[in-house]
Amino acid sequence: MTVATYTVEGMTCAHCVGAVKEEVGELTGVNSVEVDLGAGAVKVTSEQPLARDAVEAAVTEAGYRLVA
Amino acid sequence: MTVATYTVEGMTCAHCVGAVKEEVGELTGVNSVEVDLGAGAVKVTSEQPLARDAVEAAVTEAGYRLVA
Numbered sequence: 196m197t198v199a200t201y202t203v204e205g206m207t208c209a210h211c212v213g214a215v216k217e218e219v220g221e222l223t224g225v226n227s228v229e230v231d232l233g234a235g236a237v238k239v240t241s242e243q244p245l246a247r248d249a250v251e252a253a254v255t256e257a258g259y260r261l262v263a
Numbered sequence: 264m265t266v267a268t269y270t271v272e273g274m275t276c277a278h279c280v281g282a283v284k285e286e287v288g289e290l291t292g293v294n295s296v297e298v299d300l301g302a303g304a305v306k307v308t309s310e311q312p313l314a315r316d317a318v319e320a321a322v323t324e325a326g327y328r329l330v331a
Contacts, residue, residue: 208278
């Protein structure tokens with residue numbers, strides 16, 4: 196099990212959180228996605244380490260920007 | 264045809280706009296709902312004047328607050 200925390204820019208409300216959780220949650224091997232809206236923190240628990248490109252693509256697909 | 268403009272607090276993104284448009288758009292007699300996110304302005308065109316309570320209930324249902 197791997198836990199990684201990313202910083203996402205642009206999330207402003209619960210709908211934004213839902214969109215990010217949905218897209219990142221669809222990545223292969225992801226068990227859970229927790230979001231701290233105020234901090235822009237997205238904590239992802241997955242079976243194996245995720246490719247950053249894959250996470251970035253999911254965040255972009257949701258309409259936001261992965262910044263760290 | 265009646266046009267009325269309301270002020271709604273709390274909308275921060277396109278998802279918020281969509282939620283308000285959906286709920287207000289479901290009120291009987293409503294033809295169109297336009298939202299100016301920056302101004303918090305919701306312009307409603309309807310067959311007959313709407314009861315303010317009904318508009319307020321729809322905005323509340325969407326998760327936001329009618330302030331004017």
